[in-house]
Amino acid sequence: MEKLEIQADRYDFKEDIDYKVRFPNGLSERVIKNLSDIKGEPNWMKEFRLNAYKFFSRRPMPNWIDGLDKLNLNDISYFALASDKKSTSWEDVPKKIKDTYDKLGIPEAEKRALGGVEAMFDSTVVYNNVREELKKEGIIFCDTDSAVKDYPELVKKYFGKVVSPNDNKFAALNSALWSGGSFIYVPKGVKVKLPLQAYFRINAANMGQFERTLIIADEGADVTYVEGCSATTYSKESLHAAVVEIIAMKGAHVKYITIQNWSSDVYNLVTKRAFAYENAYVEWIDANIGAKLTAKYPSVYMLEPGAKANILSIAFADKGQHQDAGAKAIHLAPATSSVIRSKSICLNGGRTTYRGLVKIPRGSKDSNTSVTCDALIFDDDSRTDTYPYMEISEESADVSHEASVGKIGEDQRLYMESRGIPENEGINMVVLGFVGEFIKELPMEFALEFNRLIKINMENAVG
Amino acid sequence: MESGVDIEKLSVRIKEKVLLRGVSLHVKTGETHILMGPNGSGKTTLARAILGDKRYTVTDGKIEFNGADLLKLKPHERARLGIFVSFQEPVALQGVNTLSFLKTAYESVNSTKITTSEFKKIVGKYLEKVGLPESINERHVNEGFSGGEKKKFELLQLLLLKPKVAILDEIDTGLDLDAMKALSSTVNEMLPETGFLIITHSDRILKHIKPTLVNVMKDGSIIRSGGMELVEEIEKGGYKID
Ligand SMILES: Nc1ncnc2c1ncn2[C@@H]1O[C@H](COP(=O)(O)OP(=O)(O)OP(=O)(O)O)[C@@H](O)[C@H]1O
Ligand SMILES: [Mg+2]
Numbered sequence: 171m172e173k174l175e176i177q178a179d180r181y182d183f184k185e186d187i188d189y190k191v192r193f194p195n196g197l198s199e200r201v202i203k204n205l206s207d208i209k210g211e212p213n214w215m216k217e218f219r220l221n222a223y224k225f226f227s228r229r230p231m232p233n234w235i236d237g238l239d240k241l242n243l244n245d246i247s248y249f250a251l252a253s254d255k256k257s258t259s260w261e262d263v264p265k266k267i268k269d270t271y272d273k274l275g276i277p278e279a280e281k282r283a284l285g286g287v288e289a290m291f292d293s294t295v296v297y298n299n300v301r302e303e304l305k306k307e308g309i310i311f312c313d314t315d316s317a318v319k320d321y322p323e324l325v326k327k328y329f330g331k332v333v334s335p336n337d338n339k340f341a342a343l344n345s346a347l348w349s350g351g352s353f354i355y356v357p358k359g360v361k362v363k364l365p366l367q368a369y370f371r372i373n374a375a376n377m378g379q380f381e382r383t384l385i386i387a388d389e390g391a392d393v394t395y396v397e398g399c400s401a402t403t404y405s406k407e408s409l410h411a412a413v414v415e416i417i418a419m420k421g422a423h424v425k426y427i428t429i430q431n432w433s434s435d436v437y438n439l440v441t442k443r444a445f446a447y448e449n450a451y452v453e454w455i456d457a458n459i460g461a462k463l464t465a466k467y468p469s470v471y472m473l474e475p476g477a478k479a480n481i482l483s484i485a486f487a488d489k490g491q492h493q494d495a496g497a498k499a500i501h502l503a504p505a506t507s508s509v510i511r512s513k514s515i516c517l518n519g520g521r522t523t524y525r526g527l528v529k530i531p532r533g534s535k536d537s538n539t540s541v542t543c544d545a546l547i548f549d550d551d552s553r554t555d556t557y558p559y560m561e562i563s564e565e566s567a568d569v570s571h572e573a574s575v576g577k578i579g580e581d582q583r584l585y586m587e588s589r590g591i592p593e594n595e596g597i598n599m600v601v602l603g604f605v606g607e608f609i610k611e612l613p614m615e616f617a618l619e620f621n622r623l624i625k626i627n628m629e630n631a632v633g
Numbered sequence: 634m635e636s637g638v639d640i641e642k643l644s645v646r647i648k649e650k651v652l653l654r655g656v657s658l659h660v661k662t663g664e665t666h667i668l669m670g671p672n673g674s675g676k677t678t679l680a681r682a683i684l685g686d687k688r689y690t691v692t693d694g695k696i697e698f699n700g701a702d703l704l705k706l707k708p709h710e711r712a713r714l715g716i717f718v719s720f721q722e723p724v725a726l727q728g729v730n731t732l733s734f735l736k737t738a739y740e741s742v743n744s745t746k747i748t749t750s751e752f753k754k755i756v757g758k759y760l761e762k763v764g765l766p767e768s769i770n771e772r773h774v775n776e777g778f779s780g781g782e783k784k785k786f787e788l789l790q791l792l793l794l795k796p797k798v799a800i801l802d803e804i805d806t807g808l809d810l811d812a813m814k815a816l817s818s819t820v821n822e823m824l825p826e827t828g829f830l831i832i833t834h835s836d837r838i839l840k841h842i843k844p845t846l847v848n849v850m851k852d853g854s855i856i857r858s859g860g861m862e863l864v865e866e867i868e869k870g871g872y873k874i875d
Contacts, residue, residue, distance in 0.1 A: 581724045582724050584686055588708055589717075589734075589741075590713050591709060593707075593709070595741075599726075600726060600729055603730065604727065604728040
């Protein structure tokens with residue numbers, strides 16, 4: 171069988187930028203102190219970082235993910251500052267950085283009047299344009315560094331409360347080194363009509379990126395946040411270890427959408443977790459198209475009665491990629507409900523793993539969960555595995571689980587070809603059909619973007 | 634110039650196994666060729682070779698369409714030239730919407746673009762003819778289709794794509810009486826513009842279709858060619874003919 175080849179040229183360019191500050195590779199307490207000083211942070215944050223670093227140093231590398239042993243944490247530079255001032259209008263953004271974003275099509279997205287665009291270039295947020303209406307309603311949407319300075323009470327109250335610095339090795343690393351990321355606060359009863367969005371981009375080689383996002387939806391608030399990522403291809407591995415924390419108070423609804431398209435040399439180790447209070451509803455839509463290794467399991471802790479979770483995970487693994495993705499739903503109160511859907515595609519020796527955990531402890535009466543995992547596999551070199559852990563000790567729980575592995579073999583391709591449809595177009599149709607459910611749940615702009623990414627990835631499928 | 638497919642001394646193998654040994658067949662527009670033969674004699678192999686299935690290796694001979702070398706072309710390019718090969722066992726395409734599949738095929742074969750509403754009208758007409766419900770448009774290609782429905786869906790695509798030469802691999806097996814009628818009337822209506830190679834095990838289809846030539850395949854060779862009398866012979870005595 172002929173090999174399918176992936177073309178991701180569009181994201182494969184690199185700008186030569188003079189970094190204002192760039193730390194030598196490697197990690198120490200001094201690096202962390204320096205980082206905090208450069209940022210001019212209050213003492214409590216510096217302490218938080220140093221404390222997290224202790225956890226990080228003590229914890230062993232997780233051994234349950236294949237391929238992590240190849241990651242050398244001393245080979246990575248932990249902070250780079252591309253521009254020392256934040257811009258509030260597109261004109262102020264340095265030209266080279268602008269060019270990068272132009273190539274990514276971000277200003278176009280902005281022109282189309284989306285809620286607010288925040289772009290993060292390496293570690294520093296360089297562009298932040300929150301539309302006036304958002305401000306008027308009391309919505310806060312800024313980078314997390316600014317939030318530490320401008321909204322210290324809010325940050326102090328919630329930062330590190332959902333994902334503690336001691337949660338896992340990479341959450342500890344992030345807590346010690348975090349830089350950038352988005353901070354969102356939506357006041358009581360406010361519904362944000364347009365999705366808020368941010369693009370992240372790793373430009374420098376061997377750069378660790380540790381963005382930290384915190385979203386707080388107050389009682390009855392409603393917000394959708396969209397994040398798209400891409401990174402320039404380098405031969406040396408880059409590390410992306412983000413932490414995302416969401417707090418959905420009583421009756422709030424938060425939808426968090428990610429399209430991760432890091433280049434294929436990035437280690438993408440992300441901790442994403444939400445707390446859902448009474449009748450709150452949290453949705454994670456998480457698409458992983460890029461990266462060398464992804465380990466990401468968006469989770470929802472349903473802490474009070476009536477809380478709901480909906481997690482949709484999409485993974486696409488081509489040659490040399492391993493997407494270890496999944497979801498966690500922790501039912502810690504009665505009448506809570508969760509839906510987990512996973513769709514994964516692997517080809518050319520790519521590997522996908524679904525890893526999920528559902529917990530319904532005794533006492534969480536009348537709760538329900540439904541888990542569906544579908545995998546699509548293109549050839550015998552590729553591999554897909556499913557680890558759907560369930561810890562159900564409540565008798566009244568309603569649990570359903572389904573898994574399927576589909577193979578798009580030679581016969582399927584030939585069938586489409588026999589009707590005049592070229593092989594790559596046919597594969598495209600199958601892939602888009604397979605993930606169609608996901609596309610329907612994306613805002614229009616991102617549905618198009620996702621479609622396009624899949625097409626790019628499938629282009630040149632056969633020579 | 635007459636148009637059609639010319640198969641000349643074709644030999645095909647899969648891995649080390651020889652499946653066709655010097656098969657020759659000429660299917661011109663306006664002609665109906667019947668291909669019969671015992672299970673495993675190589676009928677589907679011939680269809681697959683015409684389609685361009687890479688798993689079958691052509692070791693000798695040629696397949697031409699209007700003088701052009703088909704063996705050099707990919708399957709979709711052959712389809713675009715006007716070759717249609719139906720599947721003995723049509724495969725399901727998980728998640729692929731039937732209507733958009735048909736539309737993509739239609740647009741690809743005709744090198745045109747068509748609006749969905751226009752296209753729906755065309756398909757609607759053919760759905761009625763083959764006896765499939767309109768609701769099939771919303772389903773996934775061949776997913777959960779009954780055996781007969783799959784064959785009707787092949788027939789629908791034949792009508793839709795209007796090929797110059799159609800190779801129908803046991804399209805008649807599993808069809809009910811009404812669908813059999815639809816099949817033979819389709820063949821007769823398309824005949825002036827199309828040449829047919831119909832692979833079958835039964836004489837049911839020959840009730841309303843007048844064959845140009847009946848061919849019998851055995852062990853990868855065409856051992857007999859003739860008229861309807863050959864079919865009657867087979868119906869009586871099976872394939873113990875030489
Ligand atoms: N991949 C393969 N490896 C080995 N033998 C094969 C392979 N594919 C097909 N064959 C063999 O080739 C021979 C011809 O098969 P073919 O499908 O052409 O038969 P057919 O005449 O269409 O039979 P039927 O009437 O049952 O449909 C059979 O003996 C079959 O087992
Ligand atoms: Mg056959």
